[in-house]
Amino acid sequence: MSRIAVIGAGAWGTALALSLARQGRHEVTLWAHSPDHAAEMERTRENTRYLPGFALQSDLHITNDLISLPGRADILLSVTPSVNLPETIRALAPHLSDRHVYVSASKGIEDGTHRRMSEVVAAASPVRFAVLGGPSFAKEVAAALPTTATLACVDAEVARSLQNDFSSESLRVYTNDDVVGVELGGALKNVIALAAGVVAGLELGSNAAAALITRGMAEITRLAVACGARPETMAGLAGYGDLVLTCTGSLSRNRTVGVELGRGRKLDDIIASLNGKVAEGVRCTGAARGLAARHGVEMPITDHMYAILYEGLSPRDAIRTLMTRPGRGE
Ligand SMILES: NC(=O)C1=CN([C@@H]2O[C@H](COP(=O)(O)OP(=O)(O)OC[C@H]3O[C@@H](n4cnc5c(N)ncnc54)[C@H](OP(=O)(O)O)[C@@H]3O)[C@@H](O)[C@H]2O)C=CC1
Numbered sequence: 001m002s003r004i005a006v007i008g009a010g011a012w013g014t015a016l017a018l019s020l021a022r023q024g025r026h027e028v029t030l031w032a033h034s035p036d037h038a039a040e041m042e043r044t045r046e047n048t049r050y051l052p053g054f055a056l057q058s059d060l061h062i063t064n065d066l067i068s069l070p071g072r073a074d075i076l077l078s079v080t081p082s083v084n085l086p087e088t089i090r091a092l093a094p095h096l097s098d099r100h101v102y103v104s105a106s107k108g109i110e111d112g113t114h115r116r117m118s119e120v121v122a123a124a125s126p127v128r129f130a131v132l133g134g135p136s137f138a139k140e141v142a143a144a145l146p147t148t149a150t151l152a153c154v155d156a157e158v159a160r161s162l163q164n165d166f167s168s169e170s171l172r173v174y175t176n177d178d179v180v181g182v183e184l185g186g187a188l189k190n191v192i193a194l195a196a197g198v199v200a201g202l203e204l205g206s207n208a209a210a211a212l213i214t215r216g217m218a219e220i221t222r223l224a225v226a227c228g229a230r231p232e233t234m235a236g237l238a239g240y241g242d243l244v245l246t247c248t249g250s251l252s253r254n255r256t257v258g259v260e261l262g263r264g265r266k267l268d269d270i271i272a273s274l275n276g277k278v279a280e281g282v283r284c285t286g287a288a289r290g291l292a293a294r295h296g297v298e299m300p301i302t303d304h305m306y307a308i309l310y311e312g313l314s315p316r317d318a319i320r321t322l323m324t325r326p327g328r329g330e
């Protein structure tokens with residue numbers, strides 16, 4: 001039995017808490033950011049705001065007390081939006097030690113600094129770090145549909161132990177030691193998923209959708225490898241797997257934002273209609289572009305996505321300029 005605290009009661013944190021509690025062999029606590037959300041989940045035994053339709057098990061603890069978590073758990077599973085990780089880890093830091101394993105399931109890169117979540121955590125605390133990635137829509141994990149994931153940690157023993165803790169009949173977990181690759185695969189695919197949504201919103205057809213995924217993978221891999229990732233990781237679940245899922249699956253929030261952009265809706269209006277739900281790619285597009293500039297890596301799809309989001313480029317003009325760039329080898 002492990003004591004596991006899930007930090008973040010959005011859709012993904014709740015789905016992971018449900019999946020862990022379902023096993024019946026762990027003590028699981030789910031932390032919600034806002035007190036009223038925690039109280040509402042305690043009362044209804046359901047997360048009606050972010051993952052409606054799934055009953056929270058009676059032995060799943062719910063709390064809003066962040067700093068109690070390091071005392072009641074050895075594994076901290078961090079599932080806040082990436083923009084909220086720095087404030088969360090700052091609050092937790094005085095209570096953390098190297099006996100804690102901190103598993104990040106957030107998929108983003110810090111704005112401005114371009115730090116990965118592992119770098120944000122390492123700068124603030126002495127915990128051992130792992131990252132969970134792969135193709136995994138929260139709703140399907142909550143429904144116990146077959147799902148695979150990648151768990152990366154530089155310490156192979158910790159990775160194996162987490163694999164054992166997280167694995168179940170419906171969740172098959174693979175280990176990896178390429179933390180950089182799993183982190184960047186998860187964050188960068190969100191940018192390409194936005195672009196895939198744009199292609200769908202403009203009704204550009206299946207050829208364009210396949211091209212976008214493939215050329216998107218090429219630029220994600222270029223950047224990730226320049227940052228130290230292994231190419232094989234990018235060809236695996238946390239790379240291609242998650243990219244294919246979010247570029248094709250209608251449950252993807254990032255893809256949905258892209259679809260609406262392609263149909264001509266304004267970004268502010270689309271974000272407002274998400275009601276506090278996060279589409280990480282919107283922020284990550286700027287961070288990815290900054291990281292690429294630092295490493296001298298060419299990211300044409302990411303650049304055009306940035307111009308659509310923040311510089312008023314029309315989706316149709318973006319596709320036209322991408323299609324008419326000077327010819328090059330594949
Ligand atoms: N949804 C999915 O299928 C998957 C999501 N992910 C990743 O998981 C992460 C979380 O996404 P998801 O679960 O979808 O989130 P949701 O969009 O479902 O929910 C947003 C969450 O952010 C919380 N929040 C808002 N402000 C803060 C804050 N200042 N500090 C901490 N938390 C805050 C909200 O809590 P409150 O309402 O109480 O303020 C709410 O729990 C993202 O990085 C995402 O990419 C990864 C795989 C799958």
Ligand SMILES: O=C(CO)COP(=O)(O)O
Pocket residue numbers: 107134135136137138190193242245246251252253254255278279280
């Ligand atoms: O990362 C995800 C699935 O693996 C979820 O993608 P969205 O954030 O686009 O919904």
